[in-house]
Amino acid sequence: MPELPEVETTRRGIEPHVLGRRIEGWIIRDRRLRWPVKLPRSLKGQTIERVARRAKYLGLLTGSGGLIVHLGMSGSLRYVPRERAIGAHDHVDLLFDGGACLRYTDPRRFGSIHFQPGDWREHWLLASLGPEPASAEFDASYLHRRSRKKRVAVKNFLMDSRIVVGVGNIYANEALFEAGVRPTRAAGRLTLAECARIAAAVRETLTRAIEEGGTTLRDFVGSDGRPGYFGERLAVYGREGERCVRCGARLKALRIGARATVYCASCQR
């Protein structure tokens, strides 16, 4: 379940291996991802000049455009020898000079692969995305301004990619715990001070997870995939009924928009 930290870790993992490599071709074993995979002939022979990330999208950028990869719920990208045995869910190989390939694996096929000519950020999937949580733009006043008059629960508000990107269910739970704000609170009723705590918590939660991902997910190349949050400490997610790490109260659970939500009723107001 790649959330933003895992995507960033993937980016860092593959970058040194594909930078400067020429794309010799590709093998599509199953094009039925979230959208049918279709790559233009013009991609052949191009060289990867940059490996970028925007929200949970990875961009393998060449001189003429960008290959846009989303890992969905269960996707992974690994740099492996081409002759490595093919698994049941190894849907796409991107073949590079030198004999290796970038292998896209995705059991649930919720992910996607597109090619966008020119500036990859102009792709329709990326066009209306909000700021990165680590950007200067994402701060208390931004959150406060965008949340006015909105009645949605703050948890859903944070998970809206038009507001801020990279906050999936797990980190929405964690960040709101960190901020001491109850997930059910109406976004429009948050004070500026609460927005400040939330902005800081989102940024810190994700930054810390990326740092830990860098250590727990180090061995990317040619290895088996690993769960992204392995060894990561989560304060509330998945801990319903257990003790709050801060005050010891039992953590409560409910569903907001069919998504598991866990919080501490005494720490989060």
Added chain:
DNA sequence: ATAGTCACCTGAGCGC
């Protein structure tokens, strides 16, 4: 425009 729900998909976990 906003808010809520559905759909997509498969593996894991569970009860029987």
Added chain:
DNA sequence: TGCGCTCAGGTGACTA
């Protein structure tokens, strides 16, 4: 051992 059920979740599409 196996069947059938439910759940998980990112996010675009759809509905009210």
